[in-house]
Amino acid sequence: MECPSQRQPAWWETGVIYQIYPRSFQDSDSDGVGDLAGIESRLDHLVRLGIDAIWLSPIYPSPMADFGYDVADYCDIDPIFGDLDGFDRLLAAVHARGLKLVLDFVPNHSSDQHPWFVESRASRDNPKRDWYIWRDPAPGGGPPNNWISDFGGSSWQRDAPTGQYYLHAFLKQQPDLNWRNPELRLAMMSVLRFWLDRGVDGFRMDVLWHIVKDASLRNNPINRDWTSDRTERDRLIQTYSTDQPDAHKIACDFRALADHYGDRVLIGEICLPNDRLVQWYGTAERPQVHLPVNFGLMETQWNASALRRMIADYEACLPAFGWPNWVIGSHDAPRIAARVGDSQARIAAMLLLTLRGTPTLYQGDEIGIGEVCIPRDRVRDPQDLRQPELGIGRDRSRTPIPWDDHEFAGFSTVDPWLPLNDDWRDRNVAMQSRNSDSILSLYQTLLSFRRSHPALTSGNLTLIDSADDVLAYERQHGDQRLLIAMNLSDQMRPLPLSSLDQKLAGTDVLVSTLRPVTGGDRPHDETLEPNEGLILKIYGQH
Template sequence: MTNHIPWWQSGTIYQIYPRSFQDSNGDGVGDLPGIIQRLPYLQWLGVDALWLSPIYPSPMADFGYDVADYTNVDPLFGSLDDLDQLVRETHARGMRLILDLVPNHTSDEHPWFVQARATRENPYRDWYIWRDPAPDGGPPNNWLSHFGGPAWTLDPATGQYYLHLFDPKQPDLNWRNPEVRQAIYEVMRFWFARGVDGFRIDVIWMLIKHPELPDNPLDPDWTPAAKPQNRLQRIYDQHQPEVHEIIREMRCVADEFPERVLIGEIYLPIEQLVSYYGSKLDEVHLPYNFNLLKLKDWHASAVRDLVEHYERALPAGAWPNWVLGNHDQPRLATRVGQAAARLGQMLLLTLRGTPTIYYGDELGMENVPIPAEQIVDPQGIRAPGWGRDPERTPMQWDDSLGAGFTTGIPWLPLAADYARRNVALQREGNRSLLTLTRRLLELRRSHAALSVGRYSTCPTANQDVFAYLRSDGTTQLLVLLNFDSQPVSLDMSSHGAEGDILVSSLMDREGSLDLASLNLRPHEGLVVALR
């Protein structure tokens, strides 16, 4: 009898930013009926789970990450009935649906905060974090918002400051209050009961702050070229030891329902990141690993060192995961270039662990320059030059006037290249990045060595090549990735005399391969079945 493998281990997650995926009613903003309309594409592509950025009622100060009602759908995106239909139709196509949970903060228009700021004596006051002004009348400490400026805003009516690690319209909840915990756990149960398969939990490592709220120290490595809000070390406003108790409680809620998954957003170094699996693997199933996404040195040796470091650091039995793009970071093709982005997609889909694909990365979509008058991201407004709008632009479906995304005016500008880089064109192209992505996803489904198999690094004589084995039973697949812009020759005969090419990242090679005299073209990757 084989061990049961959870779907979130063997599958691939696809992140959808709902505002930008598909508009069904011509208002220029993507919505749930639009996602339903595009389910055949996602099934054709071969992904296993969809993660939606927030779709809850919201004033949209941070485009849904300022939640005004945790148990409904914003009319901009549709209705609760639309969400229920999306769950049904996703499941009917053999896929899963993951929602974004935003438990660190609410909107300042959430009924909880409206009550909390009414009077100091209000029962909801302690649901948020309030402090008296400093002796000079300023904020209680030096903490900075991730969006720029102080993390505190004075409420004139009650004479106290409230904490917001993000926008002033996103007050932080007080997770030391057991009533807050129970309220959010009931939110989780509400969606699980409707058939939602899991949550990606926003900024989960920030839920608990140091009880005394001391000043954060200056970061000695900060330079003016970096984000101004990063000039302090975030010692006391995140990654506090008590947060793990909360996450274990969340896991208990998830475990009340079969086959559910919790994924934690955590921007931390590997040693700290892996602690969020829990000492007994009883916290989040997947603490999101953004280390590849944040890697500045996109070379074979740096990537290999990172992969090996992560594999060594994983607790026994923990399942790895990899991310190369999301709604908060510059797009992969912008960071590394189009040629290297193809190689990156092969890396993402052949490493051991659950991969997450950001919508449009299967096309090589790039960041779109946003004119100053069209910037809408609060981080871009409060910290000019650091906005996230460029990686959130509409999906490029075809070469029609609205790129197949909308019949109206899109909420963010379309990419200049959408007529040349879109789904319709790439579906017809045998060598396109979309075709490569689909082929790699097919290989993951047909080869347990790729989806759930073992990983081991293969030494090579060339430092520009990252090589590794994925194996399961008697099947061994050799992955070879040339990170250089020059061709390379390798002798991999220690793994056998010959192999069969399953896919080339350039999509123009197949057949047998002499492992003793193996040639890789610039930025080419191969997946080879060893004989």
């Protein structure tokens, strides 16, 4: 669990990324939907919070069948969010505050209203026909193979005028692009250049492991372990529809382009087991994405032994040059506070911001937004509308940020596109900013502490043996040694001081998740209170 080298780290290695879901951050024009001007007006909140980079979910022109992940034009801004001039103003404002801006890039599929697809479906001999994946029906009729969409149903949609099927890994309104076509590949590389030339600091690449399919489109094998409480997609193992070897060559090309522009970052959304995930780093000679997204904290049971094992396994899989990364919430996943409760959400904040690697914080988690009930008549998520029985709706993680206790929580002057969290009058940014015990204040403390301590931004990590309910590790950089110990139970637990590798001269409590700490006002009693996390400075004997 060593740092890659003694070179000067890149900004994306020491920094903290903050994901903004633009529809739900701030509405500036009273239509109930967030926009770029709204984001610009709230940048000072992000500066006070202490993050380093913003990742924006898609803002491109879109019919919004999947709320921006169905792109109709890769080189423009949807009017609901603003325009290119407004984007340039936002980018300049972000950079003026010393922050970075990362865009969401959607390489696997476009909208069926994109001009490329309109041309592609016009006729079988259209020059852009091969920019998408078209096939004749199976010999006996029906779809060309057995692939299942991630949103349920066949991955193939029949196009009556031409008599062929086109592939869509998600909605039928999201036809998959054919990355085996060299002209399509050049066109998409030009998209990246368009935004890099404007000055963006990198890209988060949506469903990157999907972008190339088996050349023969073989049937996926049946998943013998499938049960009815899982999505229809999981009836099959996606052996031939995802994670194909040829995709790595494309990732190398992405990296070469980004490196040409200097200090840029590529973040790859890749949902795979660790041994396959880390292959997307590439090699030292032929690197791919800087940060293949690690979803371990979102997918692991919330107990100390499971988390300890997951951290160790992930670190063991990393290549020597690979830099780790962590996420604990996103626009697709249940909110962390809904998963683990208010008390443990504070532990989650400490965990995210003290592990070795780059953290990504999702908007609203800094104020501890928990479970949000979405009435059925307010559901907007196409995944939930298609498979309501599974309870996998994503709207609950996309609700607007409550800024204050005024009408519509300061997000808008009209009813927002999704409901607010029920407790918004008490759980909002303004209220928590005035409370030194709030989770927002804890995030600010942790982010400030992280920035000022190289042991957290660049140091080594050593897992510590501890009581069953305690997750503990040491972070060290030079002479700076920190012990992070977190109690994942509601009972008192001992600090694992005896497990450290040398005798101690003493420890100081620097940060507690339960209360502000100033100048050693916390007596050291070698225990963790229920639901408490601590950062302690370690003094070794000389």
